[in-house]
Amino acid sequence: MAFDIRKIRADFPILSQEVNGKPLVYFDNAATTQKPLAVIDAEAGVYKTINSNIHRGVHHLSNVCTEAFEDARKKVAGFINADSSDEIIFTRGTTESVNLLSFSFGETFLKEGDEVILTEMEHHSNIVPWQLLAQRRGVAIKVVPVTDNGELDMQVFGELLNEKTRLVAVAHISNVMGTINPVEEIIALAHAADVPVMIDGAQAIHHLPVDVQKLNSDFYVFSGHKMYAPTGVGVLYGKRKWLEMMKPYQGGGEMIDKVSFSGTTFNDLPYKFEAGTPNYAGVIGLGAAIDYLQEQGLEEIWAYEHELFEYAKEKMQTVPGMRFVGQTANHTSVISFLLGHSHPFDVGTLLDKLGFALRTGHHCAQPLMDRFQISGTVRASFAFYNTKEEVDRLVEALLRVGSMLS
Amino acid sequence: MTIKEKQKEVIGEFAAFDDWMDKYSLLIELGNELDSFDEVHRQPQNLIEGCQSKVWLHAELNDGEIVFQGDSDAIIVKGIVALLLRVLSGHTPDEILESELFFIDEIGLKEHLSPTRSNGLVAMVKQIKAYALAFKAKMG
Ligand SMILES: Cc1ncc(COP(=O)(O)O)c(C=O)c1O
Numbered sequence: 001m002a003f004d005i006r007k008i009r010a011d012f013p014i015l016s017q018e019v020n021g022k023p024l025v026y027f028d029n030a031a032t033t034q035k036p037l038a039v040i041d042a043e044a045g046v047y048k049t050i051n052s053n054i055h056r057g058v059h060h061l062s063n064v065c066t067e068a069f070e071d072a073r074k075k076v077a078g079f080i081n082a083d084s085s086d087e088i089i090f091t092r093g094t095t096e097s098v099n100l101l102s103f104s105f106g107e108t109f110l111k112e113g114d115e116v117i118l119t120e121m122e123h124h125s126n127i128v129p130w131q132l133l134a135q136r137r138g139v140a141i142k143v144v145p146v147t148d149n150g151e152l153d154m155q156v157f158g159e160l161l162n163e164k165t166r167l168v169a170v171a172h173i174s175n176v177m178g179t180i181n182p183v184e185e186i187i188a189l190a191h192a193a194d195v196p197v198m199i200d201g202a203q204a205i206h207h208l209p210v211d212v213q214k215l216n217s218d219f220y221v222f223s224g225h226k227m228y229a230p231t232g233v234g235v236l237y238g239k240r241k242w243l244e245m246m247k248p249y250q251g252g253g254e255m256i257d258k259v260s261f262s263g264t265t266f267n268d269l270p271y272k273f274e275a276g277t278p279n280y281a282g283v284i285g286l287g288a289a290i291d292y293l294q295e296q297g298l299e300e301i302w303a304y305e306h307e308l309f310e311y312a313k314e315k316m317q318t319v320p321g322m323r324f325v326g327q328t329a330n331h332t333s334v335i336s337f338l339l340g341h342s343h344p345f346d347v348g349t350l351l352d353k354l355g356f357a358l359r360t361g362h363h364c365a366q367p368l369m370d371r372f373q374i375s376g377t378v379r380a381s382f383a384f385y386n387t388k389e390e391v392d393r394l395v396e397a398l399l400r401v402g403s404m405l406s
Numbered sequence: 407m408t409i410k411e412k413q414k415e416v417i418g419e420f421a422a423f424d425d426w427m428d429k430y431s432l433l434i435e436l437g438n439e440l441d442s443f444d445e446v447h448r449q450p451q452n453l454i455e456g457c458q459s460k461v462w463l464h465a466e467l468n469d470g471e472i473v474f475q476g477d478s479d480a481i482i483v484k485g486i487v488a489l490l491l492r493v494l495s496g497h498t499p500d501e502i503l504e505s506e507l508f509f510i511d512e513i514g515l516k517e518h519l520s521p522t523r524s525n526g527l528v529a530m531v532k533q534i535k536a537y538a539l540a541f542k543a544k545m546g
Contacts, residue, residue, distance in 0.1 A: 020426060343480035345458045345525060346434075350482075353426040361458050375479075376458065404431060405481060 003300060009385050011036040011292075022355025025390045030175050030203060030334050030381035031359050032225045035289075042288030043230050046281040054280050055254060055271075069280045072287030073270070079290045080220060081211040082237055086269040089243070090278050093234035094202040095125040097221035098169070100236055100273060101198060102129040104246040110166055112138030117160050117168045117195075119144040119152055120371050123175050124364040126200045130169065144170075146371050150177040150326025157186065161193045168197045172204035176363045176377065177326025178309075178334030180204075187216055196242065202226055206383075207305060207333050209298040212237055224282060229289035233282035236273070243269050250275040301384045308382055309333055312391045316380075319398045321406070325377050336363075336377040339398065342405040344376045350401045351378075356394060409501060412493045413509035420513040429514065433485030440488040443477035454533060456526030459483045463530055465537040471496050472541055474534065483525050486510070486518055490527075494534055499542035503535060 009015055012034045017024050026034060046068070052061035054069050070085075077085035091097045110116075116130050120143055134141050142165075144157045152170075161168075168190045173180050187197045196218035201210060206227035212220050219238045225231035238246075248255055248266055252275035257265040266272045293301065309332055316322055321340030339347050348360035361376045362369045369375060380394065407415070423429045447464035454461040459480035466473050474495040478484040493509065494502055510519050521528050 343459060345480040346482045350427070350430055353430065400427070404427070404434060 003296060003304060003384070005385070005387055008296070011038065012385050013037060013040075015385060019355045019357070020353050025356045025386075025393060027380040027382065027386065027390070027394065028357045028359050029383040029386075030226070030363075030379065032231065033206065033228045033383055034385070035228055035230065035285075036292050038292045039229055039285050039288045043281050043285035046284050051281070053277055065280060068284050068287075069278070072283045072290075075287045075290045076235055079210075079294070080205075080237060081213050083213060084240065087237055087240055087243065089236040089238065089270045089273045090283055091221075091234040091236055092232055092279070093223040093225065094123075094200060094221050095129075095223075095234075097234050097236035098126050098198075098200070099129045100249040101169075101219055101221070101238070102133045104249050104273070105167065105242070106133040106137060106139070108246045110137050110139050113140070113164060114166045115140045115142050115160075115162070115164045117142045117144060117157070117165055117170075119170050119181075120146040121150075121152070121174045121176065121179065121181075121365065121368050122169075122171055123200065123202070124366070125202075126169055126171065127367070139166075140164075143367075146326075146368065149328050150174070150179050151328045151330075152179075152181055152186075154182065154185065158189060161189060161195065163193075165190075165193065165195045168195055169200065170197070171200045171202075172210075173201075173207065173332065173334075174326065174365075174368075175203045175334065176336050176365045176368055176379065177328075178203075178331045178336075178381075179326055179328050180208075180330045180332055182330075183215060183217065191216065203334070206293065206301075208302050218242055224286045224289065227286075227289055228292060229286040230279075230282040232279045233286050235286075240269065243273070246273075248272050248275070252276040254278075296384065304384050305333055305382055308384075308386060308388065308391065309335070311388050312380065312382065312394075315391055315395045316398065319395060319402060321402055322398075325372055325374065333383075334379060334381045336379045338374065338377060339402050340406055342402070344378045346405055347378045347398075347401055350404065351394075351397055354397045354400070356397060409493055409497060409505040413507070413512075416489055416493065416509050417512045426514075430482065433489075433515075434481050435485070436488040437478075437481040437484035440477070440484055440491070441475070443475055447475060448477075454526045454529045456483075456529070459525045461487060461526035461530045463533055465534075465541075467541045467544070470498055470545070472499060472502065472537060474537075476530070478526070480525065483518070483527060486515060486527055487530065490531065490534070499538040499545065502538035503542065507531065 014034050050065045052065045054066040073085045073088050076088045142160045145153045190197045198219035199217045201220050201222040205222040221236050224233035255267050255272050255275040257267050323338045325336040344360035359379045452462050452464050462477040464475045474491050476487040476491050478487050
């Protein structure tokens with residue numbers, strides 16, 4: 001393995017603490033990841049040395065801060081290989097990115113009778129904004145079902161695509177099951193029908209290399225906090241041709257060219273979609289997170305995490321009563337499971353007392369829970385600072401918890 | 407026994423354990439031993455839906471005392487339900503309304519009664535008091 005795990009763990013100060021008298025094992029990375037010192041220092045450094053409102057001042061600090069902010073935008077563009085940094089819109093997170101898109105794309109292009117295709121495995125963030133749009137404009141939502149083993153039913157997807165379809169919005173990786181969806185194929189099929197595609201990359205961006213041009217995705221959205229960056233920043237990538245046509249989302253400062261009561265003109269990309277003072281300290285922290293990820297190497301991260309994931313799957317399977325929810329060949333970083341007939345809440349509560357941070361519940365994906373007729377799961381999700389020893393300890397803990405609850 | 411005495415008794419039983427897993431083993435045992443919930447009362451109006459787990463609560467007035475029945479789909483929650491019922495069931499509306507619940511805190515299960523835990527227990531305690539208030543009004 002290419003990396004020095006001891007050194008990596010030392011970069012994340014939060015990991016070395018005890019919880020309930022036990023060393024913390026943090027397996028809730030799909031909810032949010034921990035931050036390396038490089039990111040913490042970058043964000044704190046803004047407030048210590050260059051804090052000033054951006055894009056406004058003639059003075060030194062404002063210029064330096066603006067440059068650092070725009071530099072981060074270039075890093076994001078480079079990270080996902082966008083054609084231009086004008087195509088990178090900063091938001092508060094995935095949720096705001098989807099809301100922005102559903103509003104601006106919807107107000108610009110959609111009318112009654114049009115259709116948007118989602119899937120049964122979407123996070124609520126990629127469902128509810130579209131439902132709001134559907135209510136506003138009389139648009140219909142079509143849903144691609146999930147098969148028993150947790151994959152998208154691609155045949156139904158092909159059937160749902162039709163001349164009324166205006167957009168497809170789908171998760172790159174499921175936050176519940178870790179299924180890697182065939183986004184290349186989805187995009188190719190949609191484009192063949194002249195339909196643009198938004199990929200929700202919240203669970204993918206930090207696990208595998210993403211090249212939006214190679215993918216040819218029209219929109220790609222993700223959150224900083226799930227990729228080792230500060231919370232409160234996110235990204236909407238969009239192809240220039242779409243962003244230029246789309247109406248603005250929120251109005252305010254920054255996004256305007258000229259304001260008068262007889263009519264206001266809007267700023268160019270990307271500022272047209274960035275009303276108000278942005279979270280520039282968070283954005284600069286996001287830039288630092290990208291530097292950090294690139295230092296480790298996305299390919300190396302993928303290889304390490306995938307090996308860890310396969311190891312966990314194999315070991316966890318040996319626990320009596322273990323049942324995985326969603327088990328496809330093409331899977332990564334997330335394992336959702338049920339233990340015998342135990343309620344996920346019980347399993348999660350006992351694991352917490354043993355020092356493990358796992359998530360229990362419906363994971364903001366109630367339609368998927370309904371699909372599998374369960375009320376929730378226990379979810380272990382991994383990052384590259386996790387180790388096989390931690391997995392071994394989880395297995396030991398699961399054996400203990402399982403016998404207590406049976 | 408008064409509500410206060412019962413709480414002290416529970417605290418005493420839990421004091422024997424300082425390991426978390428032992429405390430939870432006892433809770434699980436209490437959950438398993440809880441009198442089964444009368445299926446006729448498993449009605450939507452008796453369901454308290456937490457985000458993570460469900461709690462059922464039914465109350466009847468019997469000779470001026472309220473008798474509660476409860477249940478949960480999560481065994482740890484059910485164990486806490488069992489404790490709450492042991493402490494509060496069989497008391498008059500006034501006794502319940504005047505009671506102060508300190509035992510949950512003392513035995514270290516406070517987190518389960520925090521509003522962020524969303525397991526239905528906070529709403530259950532509120533509902534117990536609401537029943538007491540309603541029965542009190544009825545009794546005039
Ligand atoms: C697939 C997916 N989409 C969207 C979101 C929402 O992200 P955020 O809460 O950062 O806006 C999440 C986060 O859990 C997610 O996993």
